[in-house]
Amino acid sequence: MGKKMIDRRNFMKSTLAGLGGFFVLPSIDKKQEIKIVEAKGKERKLVYRTLGKTGLKLPVINMGVMLTDNPNLIRAALDSGILLLDTAYGYMGGRNEEVIGEVIKGRPRESYFIGSKVNLPQNRTTGLYIEGATTEEFLKRLDLSLKRLGIDYVDILYQHGVTRKESVAFEPVLKAFDKAKKDGKIRFTGISTHGNEPEVIHAVTDSKAYDVILTAYNFKQKHYAEVRNAIAKASQAGIGIVGMKAIRGGYQQPPTVRNITASLKWILQDPNVHTVVTGFTTFEQMEIDLSIMEDLTLTEPEKIELQKEASLPGLYCQGCRQCLGQCVQNLPIPDLMRAYMYIYDYRNLSMAQDLVVSLGLPFEVCGDCSFCPVKCSIGFKVKEKIQDVVKIRGVPSEFVA
Amino acid sequence: MRAACLAIGIFVLLWGAGIGAKDFQFPEFTGWKLSGEIQTFDPKTLYEYIDGAADLYLAYDFEELKVAEYQNDRKANVTVDVYRHKTPYDAFGIYSQERLPSANYNDIGIQGYSEKEILNFLAGTSYVKITGFKIESEDILTSFAKKVAENLGEKGSLPSLLASFPREGKVKNSEKYVTKNFLGYSFLHSAFTADYEITGRKFKLFIMEFGDKSECANMIQKYLEQTGKRREVVTETGYTISDPHHGPIDLIWRGNYIWGVLNMDNPDLRLKYLKLFGEELKKK
Numbered sequence: 001m002g003k004k005m006i007d008r009r010n011f012m013k014s015t016l017a018g019l020g021g022f023f024v025l026p027s028i029d030k031k032q033e034i035k036i037v038e039a040k041g042k043e044r045k046l047v048y049r050t051l052g053k054t055g056l057k058l059p060v061i062n063m064g065v066m067l068t069d070n071p072n073l074i075r076a077a078l079d080s081g082i083l084l085l086d087t088a089y090g091y092m093g094g095r096n097e098e099v100i101g102e103v104i105k106g107r108p109r110e111s112y113f114i115g116s117k118v119n120l121p122q123n124r125t126t127g128l129y130i131e132g133a134t135t136e137e138f139l140k141r142l143d144l145s146l147k148r149l150g151i152d153y154v155d156i157l158y159q160h161g162v163t164r165k166e167s168v169a170f171e172p173v174l175k176a177f178d179k180a181k182k183d184g185k186i187r188f189t190g191i192s193t194h195g196n197e198p199e200v201i202h203a204v205t206d207s208k209a210y211d212v213i214l215t216a217y218n219f220k221q222k223h224y225a226e227v228r229n230a231i232a233k234a235s236q237a238g239i240g241i242v243g244m245k246a247i248r249g250g251y252q253q254p255p256t257v258r259n260i261t262a263s264l265k266w267i268l269q270d271p272n273v274h275t276v277v278t279g280f281t282t283f284e285q286m287e288i289d290l291s292i293m294e295d296l297t298l299t300e301p302e303k304i305e306l307q308k309e310a311s312l313p314g315l316y317c318q319g320c321r322q323c324l325g326q327c328v329q330n331l332p333i334p335d336l337m338r339a340y341m342y343i344y345d346y347r348n349l350s351m352a353q354d355l356v357v358s359l360g361l362p363f364e365v366c367g368d369c370s371f372c373p374v375k376c377s378i379g380f381k382v383k384e385k386i387q388d389v390v391k392i393r394g395v396p397s398e399f400v401a
Numbered sequence: 402m403r404a405a406c407l408a409i410g411i412f413v414l415l416w417g418a419g420i421g422a423k424d425f426q427f428p429e430f431t432g433w434k435l436s437g438e439i440q441t442f443d444p445k446t447l448y449e450y451i452d453g454a455a456d457l458y459l460a461y462d463f464e465e466l467k468v469a470e471y472q473n474d475r476k477a478n479v480t481v482d483v484y485r486h487k488t489p490y491d492a493f494g495i496y497s498q499e500r501l502p503s504a505n506y507n508d509i510g511i512q513g514y515s516e517k518e519i520l521n522f523l524a525g526t527s528y529v530k531i532t533g534f535k536i537e538s539e540d541i542l543t544s545f546a547k548k549v550a551e552n553l554g555e556k557g558s559l560p561s562l563l564a565s566f567p568r569e570g571k572v573k574n575s576e577k578y579v580t581k582n583f584l585g586y587s588f589l590h591s592a593f594t595a596d597y598e599i600t601g602r603k604f605k606l607f608i609m610e611f612g613d614k615s616e617c618a619n620m621i622q623k624y625l626e627q628t629g630k631r632r633e634v635v636t637e638t639g640y641t642i643s644d645p646h647h648g649p650i651d652l653i654w655r656g657n658y659i660w661g662v663l664n665m666d667n668p669d670l671r672l673k674y675l676k677l678f679g680e681e682l683k684k685k
Contacts, residue, residue: 066453067460069498069577072646073585090454093499093521119452121534125440131476132534161452194448244453279456281582283646338443351443351465354424 031271032060037081046081046293049274052240054188054211056113056155058084060268060296061289064244064277065100066091074103076283078112080290086214086242086277088117088160089145097148105150115214115242115277116145117160117192120173127163127196129170138176142185156212158190165203174209188212194245198223201230205237216245217273219266219310220257228270235272243267243276258309262302264292323382326374329366332359333374333382340389353392365390425483425527427469428548433479436472441465461495461580462487471545478534479545486526489557490591494578496523502574502596509546510556514574515539520546525557562593565685566606567677572596583609584647584663588623594663597674604665606674608682611657621654639675651675658682 032049035057046059062084063077069092074085085104087096097116104112118141120133142157157180159173167173168191180186190212193200197215204210213234217227231241246267247260257263267273280286298306323333335355342352365386366372372383427439440450444463447455455463464485471479486492493511500521504514510529513522518533520542529549531542550556563576575596583589594607611617614637621635628643635654642650651671652661660678662671 064453067456068585070585076585076646088453090451092454092457093501095499095501117452125437131478163449192452194452281585282587283585284587341445342443348464355441 033057035059035081039080044081044290044294046290047268047296049271051212051242051274052235053238054156054240056084056188056240058113058275059293060275061264061293062086062242062275062277064279065096067279068281069095069099070281071099071103073281073283073286074100077280077286078103078107080286081293083111084113084115084155084242084275084277086115086244087149088119088158089141090117090119090160094144094148097145101148101150109151113155114149114151115156115158115190115212116149116154117158117190117214118142118145119160122161122167128166129172133170133172135172135176135179138173139179142176142180146185153185153187155186156188156190157186158192158212158214160192161195162191162193162200163195165199168200168203168207169209177209188240190214190240190242192244198226198230201227201234205230205234205239208237210239212240212242214242214244214277217243217267217270218246218257218263219306228272231270231272235274241273243273246276246278259302259305261288261292262298262306264289265296265298265302266306268292268296269298322377323374328369328373329362331361331365331386333386335359336386336389337380337382339392340385343389343392349392349395350397352389353395353397356390356392361390361393425467425485426552427467427481428552430471430545430548433471433473436470436478440468442468457498458484458486458495461491461498463491463495475535475537477536477541479536479541480532480534481545481549482530482532483549483553484528484530486528489526490560490578491580492523492526492528493560494580496521496528497577500574502572504574506574507543509543510550510553511559513546515542518542522546522550524550524553525555527553529553560593561685562608562610563595565608565678565681566593566595567674567681569677570597570599572598583607584644586624586627588620588627599670602665602667602670604670604674605663606660606678607663608658608660608678611659613657617654617657617659620659621652624652653679655679655682 032047034045035048037044037046048057048059050057059081063074063082064086065074066087068074085100087100089097091097100114118138120138121130122128122133123130146152146154162168177186177189181189188211189209191200191204191210192214194216201213201215204213215227215231217231218224221227235241247257247263264276264278267276278289280289327333336359339352339355342348342355366383369383374382376382427435442450443465444459447458447463447466450466450468451458464487467483469481484495486495500514504516506512506514510522510524513520518536520531522529529546531545531549533542536542560578566576572595577594579592579594581590583592589609592607592609594605597604597606611620618635621640622631624642625631625640628645637654640652640654642652644650647663648666650661650663652659653675660675662674665671
């Protein structure tokens with residue numbers, strides 16, 4: 001019975017039945033307003049929300065510029081009612097900020113908002129800051145960002161890519177924020193996160209040191225309910241919430257979500273999300289986003305499509321690492337599942353073979369086990385997949401190159 | 402069943418024109434030790450290493466990143482990031498998106514450049530980024546880069562189409578490869594571009610290469626349609642597109658190529674550069 005319960009619980013995680021409150025959210029009407037925006041003779045009624053205690057009134061979708069250096073696309077976005085341009089010190093080696101600088105040159109400073117991000121050296125395994133992560137370095141990078149952008153201040157400056165609560169309270173960054181605010185170089189402080197988001201968001205709320213959170217948030221996150229709860233608490237504390245990765249590369253080919261419009265609307269059903277930045281790279285995609293900004297209502301067919309997609313079990317390992325230590329041969333299961341994905345998703349046998357060979361596996365894999373004790377959180381038959389993928393070792397490398 | 406799929410997969414790739422796996426090994430450096438394990442990132446985990454910048458790398462068919470950190474007795478650090486992309490075009494594309502024309506260039510790999518405590522270079526399908534911390538001199542980065550380049554093997558060369566860009570007025574090291582959605586249109590696929598400056602006028606030239614003439618015709622049709630000027634038949638000739646976002650764009654279609662001028666309001670200069678471009682292409 002106990003075993004059945006565990007299996008069922010794990011199964012439920014990957015099915016719609018396990019996605020409690022998928023669409024059940026508080027009313028959004030009270031927290032937003034409609035503004036009429038005229039662009040190139042066309043009138044649009046766009047939905048605006050207020051970015052928490054910053055008081056900035058923003059359209060519900062803004063532009064993540066990281067994927068484009070097309071100045072005319074950025075111009076078109078600003079001319080169409082988009083107000084916030086999201087960039088970072090590190091995007092395109094700094095060229096991204098330069099392109100934005102070219103576009104905003106000559107525009108009234110109060111007619112747009114800039115959100116940029118500064119990162120500092122981190123240990124990428126632990127996510128903690130390392131030597132070289134200093135107040136001086138942070139401020140030096142901010143100054144370079146301002147120079148590239150050609151402006152005196154950014155509206156929101158984020159501490160970039162935080163995955164640990166310890167980094168939220170990292171003193172050198174907090175000192176840098178204080179100084180930058182005093183010097184008039186930033187209006188609002190922020191933090192960006194797309195890993196371990198709930199922990200980071202809760203720490204931000206508790207710290208009372210930040211005005212804005214930029215977070216990954218989408219219906220395909222296994223822990224989206226935790227992200228939602230953390231966001232709600234932060235929003236109630238007055239922190240502005242900007243969503244990102246709402247469509248998980250939906251504009252990439254092949255897209256990772258099937259219905260971009262529905263995916264974007266899904267995140268905007270949450271009244272605690274004040275705006276979302278999307279990385280559109282074409283005028284057509286921008287038009288889609290603008291049309292969503294006029295009407296956030298999820299249609300019944302869109303709901304059904306989202307439900308279907310959310311209930312699909314993942315075809316590939318989600319990297320939860322809950323299987324570690326369960327195998328009696330101590331096999332590196334997440335790595336083997338990655339190799340499996342290389343073969344069947346990327347169709348890249350050489351990558352798969354390189355990986356499998358590098359793992360130094362025993363000659364006999366799974367051979368002595370008649371029963372596999374590994375319990376995958378999304379129900380994979382791990383043994384079958386491992387026995388399948390290790391066959392790549394026996395293929396001569398010249399055949400997979 | 403899975404075994405059958407695996408076998409089919411192998412044959413599919415054998416028939417494809419895939420790039421061979423680079424069996425890259427990080428070199429050893431006298432006086433330096435590897436600090437920690439070599440880290441590997443794939444398209445699904447690249448965000449963990451470079452945050453939102455990963456999106457652009459994914460657009461250029463990023464396949465794998467290997468990271469090694471070295472430390473010496475004086476606690477100086479050198480980090481070597483080796484990004485591997487699907488094709489040399491992709492590697493050049495992401496490299497070209499990040500390089501700054503004003504940097505100090507060198508001939509490591511196909512091409513490299515350095516700034517304070519940073520040295521980046523391009524080699525085949527790899528884009529390598531080397532960063533120093535507390536290093537005594539920039540020469541250390543150069544010696545790291547040279548050894549890494551050696552271990553990467555065949556360095557390859559810049560895409561041959563770049564040689565077709567007219568030299569007069571071209572901003573050095575401004576050439577780029579845009580992998581898709583050129584000019585912000587999904588019907589325009591990839592393109593090479595270069596910046597120009599003539600007596601204070603800044604403009605851009607571009608060229609797109611297609612598999613065959615029908616692809617060129619299709620693209621011209623779609624572009625004309627976008628501006629409400631659809632024609633029943635398009636031929637290999639010049640076109641002036643009144644682009645609502647980019648202004649007037651002159652294009653020439655010849656063979657499997659379409660080239661054009663952007664951001665130039667002087668028609669005479671547009672014509673001159675289109676002609677120059679055509680002449681250079683003939684030499685190809």
